[in-house]
Amino acid sequence: MDICIQKRSRRSRRRKGLRKTLRGTPMRPRLAVFRSPRHIYVQVIDDLAGRTLAAASTKDKEFAGKVGGNSDAASAVGRAVAERAIKAGVGQVVFDRGGYLYHGRVKALAEAARAAGLKF
Numbered sequence: 677m678d679i680c681i682q683k684r685s686r687r688s689r690r691r692k693g694l695r696k697t698l699r700g701t702p703m704r705p706r707l708a709v710f711r712s713p714r715h716i717y718v719q720v721i722d723d724l725a726g727r728t729l730a731a732a733s734t735k736d737k738e739f740a741g742k743v744g745g746n747s748d749a750a751s752a753v754g755r756a757v758a759e760r761a762i763k764a765g766v767g768q769v770v771f772d773r774g775g776y777l778y779h780g781r782v783k784a785l786a787e788a789a790r791a792a793g794l795k796f
Contacts, residue, residue, distance in 0.1 A: 687776065698772050700723040700724070701724055705722045706769065706772045707771050709782055714744050715745065717733040718731065718732055718789075729764045730761040730764050732753045734749045734750075750785040753788075754786065762792075769794055
């Protein structure tokens with residue numbers, strides 16, 4: 677079996693386990709992270725209504741020309757999503773790391789969002 681397929685299946689299993697307990701509500705929406713080799717994407721989601729309240733990624737226009745696959749870019753995205761979420765009236769979120777280890781880019785994004793004012 678190819679190593680990439682094994683990694684994806686392990687992440688999928690971890691993600692399913694997390695999503696059994698994590699739910700985004702109107703009071704505490706879910707801060708969901710997706711990490712690709714080149715970019716990082718994050719959304720603030722109200723699962724009950726099925727709506728995305730705020731989102732940011734390294735593909736946004738404000739990050740054009742910057743490297744998207746490193747911790748500095750993840751920190752910038754974390755700050756941006758926190759500002760957008762606070763502007764949308766969200767102060768507290770539930771952190772959904774999406775099956776990724778809380779390390780590197782995912783950790784940088786979470787710490788930057790906390791520093792910008794989101795509570796989780």
